[in-house]
């Protein structure tokens with residue numbers, strides 16, 4: 189079990205990560221809107237570069253949304269007192285591991301077992 193001060197520290201960490209990601213997501217939405225505004229009354233010069241930039245931005249945005257959801261989940265688990273409980277084996281996850289990777293839901297042993305699967309996912 190985490191102590192009250194550990195819980196507090198983890199909560200501040202998660203909230204800091206969340207506000208940073210939300211700020212980035214807003215910047216991405218701003219980019220999308222600028223781009224749509226730009227298109228009105230402008231010909232299609234450099235369309236391919238523009239398309240490329242746009243799709244990169246969208247992919248980043250997807251990743252940010254994914255991370256935002258993970259952090260919100262972690263905060264919910266923290267509130268419920270379950271943030272340090274491994275979802276696989278129900279053993280406690282150490283505070284150091286949580287601070288290194290606040291959105292983790294697995295203890296080190298279960299994470300190691302899943303590592304190959306996640307490496308494959310990340311490669312996509």
Ligand SMILES: [Zn+2]
Pocket residue numbers: 274275276277278279294295296297298299
């Ligand atoms: Zn476990």
